[in-house]
Amino acid sequence: MLRHAAERIALALPVLLGVVLVGFLLMQVVPTDPAIVRAGPNATIDIVEAIRRDLGLDQPLHVQFGLYMWRLVQGDLGVSIINNVPVSQELGATIGPTLELMFAALIWSIPLGIGMGTLSAYLRGSWLDRLIMAISVGGVSVPVFFVGLLLIWFVGFQWQWLPFTGRQGPLWTLQGLRGVALPAITLGGVFIGPVARMTRTAVLEVLSADHVRTARAKGLTETAVVLHHALRNALIPVVTLIGLQIGFLLGGAVVTETVFSWPGVGRLAVGAITSSDFPMAQGTIIVLSGGFIIVNLIVDLLYGVLDPRVRGA
């Protein structure tokens, strides 16, 4: 188990390196010159050149990348070229709210999605199954921002039930909970559909397995068969797929944070990109991709917990 974990972590490192490299190169292809952005609209050519030298942008690409990597391993992500704040400081301030939002979105949507999918599989062919699947398809098809805007318009603005702008406080206070409610419903809402569908498919597949027939032959109740055998085994593929879906959830977080003015990494990324704040954008890319890699690492390790055959291997 420990070896399995160590192997996975070792494999994650080159992926992270690749992310940094791709992020770095992306910034090079953008037809905006960071030196000009930094200098402002009224700067002279000389000033721009001076800034270019100052930022090291006159060096060849590989030297720039080497320098960036060298600073990165020391924990230095550079300084915003818009407002001179260290990138790591901004990221440190925004990562908490983002994790908070993700947590608040997943804590209810994953259990609900799995529950709906299992119920759907159990009652396959019934009207409830069809209703659940219709809701799921809706959830998959409706864009995040649209759900967010609907919630803002009705729940937040018209009926004034819940606040819809920004974070109101820490998650454990009532204020904080009220503040996170709408963004978490939005972000989690789009997640329920895929989870429910995946769970239904996986549970149905396990329900036709030989060992489920054995379980029935033992005289187990149908509930025990579905929960203890079908769902328990179906969790293996479901967890894998949830891990993959979290990537999309990160994208959804960027949109949700923007729509709800949530002070997280996603909104920071959007701001940095629109204002051509290269170091800041690069930093958010690293954090978001790092998050994705960590989630998949956790999924990999969970796989070992859920499936004894992987553990033994």
Add this chain to the structure above:
Amino acid sequence: MSLLQVENLRTVFDTRQGAVVAVDGVDLSLAAGRTLAVVGESGCGKSALALSLMRLLAHPGRVAGGRVLLEDEDLLALSPAKMRARRGSRVAMVFQEPMTSLNPVHTVGAQIMEAMRAHDRSLSKSDLRDAAISALARVRIPSPERRFDDHPHRLSGGMRQRVMIAMALACQPRLLIADEPTTALDVTVQAQILDLLRDIQAETGMGLLLITHDLGVVAETADEVAVMYAGRVVERASATDLFADPQHPYTIGLLGSIPRMDLETPRLPTIEGSVPPPFAWPPGCRFAPRCAFADAACEVAPPPLAMLAPGHEVACIYAPVDA
């Protein structure tokens, strides 16, 4: 009194083309402590028969008629909840595929304990554990305390089948249905498993309904034999009578297809053709198209089982044949 009495059992599969009959009016009877083997080729309906008795047929299969009396209680008339309570406790089943019939994510011990707990909620955790370990010991699994915590993938096919048997017997059922229990195992393990079943039967007096295509297995274990062909029983006899004096041409053909060491035959005899699928069953005797003795009279109606001698019944209008 017989332990199991099956009367006129009919099982059909609902398809778009209509109901396809898999088991067509089967009668069986089995006394406590005895072994009844149901023999036939693939597709003759023997597995559908076994699952019908357990009421475990998967959709679109269903039992369309008949009675299954287990100690005078009609299993087919029970409510689903009552039938569930009978499964495992009164009638248990062992399946063909030991590799896939155990849940890979639960330990062997947990799966056996689950079978016991399903029928007796009062047992404590440690009672269950002890009972499960002795169930493993009873099927002669070495160091059962250690195997208790193993997952199925750590065990060989033979060991898994032993676990399946331990699980089936955990609640001392009166009837054990074993559907090709040794088919997936190699020959030496086969013999061990059959020995085991026989010993447990002698100990507990349970009835054993053995579904198999293997006449070697029948000869080794069965007291009574029912030969099935295309959804119907074509011959019923004691194992001794059946092997000594087979009467139905299909039975004769089956016995003729066993390789023999004592005869010099250039080619192993076979029965020409294959079992017709249910939708292509002929109107008369279903074996007629493959039968060397068949004539026009055989194509009128399926012949009913007729008694030739006490305990020996044959569904052939030309029986008895002179040997």
